[in-house]
Amino acid sequence: MKADGMFVGAHDVYTNNLQFEQLTVGAIFSNMQHFKKVVKEYAIRQRFMFVRSKSTPKKYDVRCKVEGCKWRITGTNHMTCVLVKSFVPDHTCRTKLRGNDHPLVTAAWVAQTCLRLFACPDDVRTRIIREYIKMHWVQMMRRNPGSYMRVFRARDLRPRGDDRFVRLFWTFGLSIWSFHRTLRHIILVDGTHLRGKYLGILLIAIGVDGNNGLYPLAFGVVEMENEDSWRWFFMLLRQYVLTAEMNIFTICSDR
Structure with a gap:
């Protein structure tokens, strides 16, 4: 078969x-x-x-x-x-x-x-x-309506790529809702090394509320921190969190 x-057939089972x-x-x-x-x-x-x-x-x-x-x-x-x-x-x-x-x-x-x-x-x-x-067994999309999660393999990003996992992007529906209604239009971005069983770089975008509190907006796991991976992260951040209608916002980083 x-x-x-x-x-x-398996789906029916x-x-x-x-x-x-x-x-x-x-x-x-x-x-x-x-x-x-x-x-x-x-x-x-x-x-x-x-x-x-x-x-x-x-x-x-x-x-x-x-x-x-x-x-x-x-x-x-x-x-x-x-x-x-x-x-x-x-x-x-x-x-x-x-x-x-x-x-x-x-x-x-x-x-x-x-x-x-x-x-x-x-x-x-x-x-x-x-x-x-x-x-x-993965409940994020079901338990958090409006959330987005995308897994990228080598073949999704590069010609002649294989089926290996390369990058992951996710954002929660509540984070998107809060950014558009209650948070300032300021986004702080940074990256850090992952240590332990699974290595890589964690990229994160953080919002700021009215009390200057930090509010996580989106996350990305990439193979390395460079111009290409940051461009990829910002593209998905724009697509899923900021939306095309939002044109006024500020991005801050330590670079």
């Missing part, structure tokens, strides 16, 4: 199964591996981390990673299946992971999550996988 046709498997006391799962997978996906959706408590080969007991939080769940082997013996669903902590990144979202997890969608995995294109993950 061709990838385009497969995409339609996960559109008709938006209700993820529920975690409740008395719920039954086919085996321990299945139960662990559901707990992991629950933690990804709810934006928190958990740690093992008193797990054994026949018992899987985990709790919220934040010390003192009451969230926990326990599943035990029951005949030929796994039974949820206890579940405290409410968190007493206020800590949630920020951003879209999550330590539990690994390449292996993405592959395993998408594998069941396709009858012929060898013919699956990366575009289909990105669409699935974006639809169900």
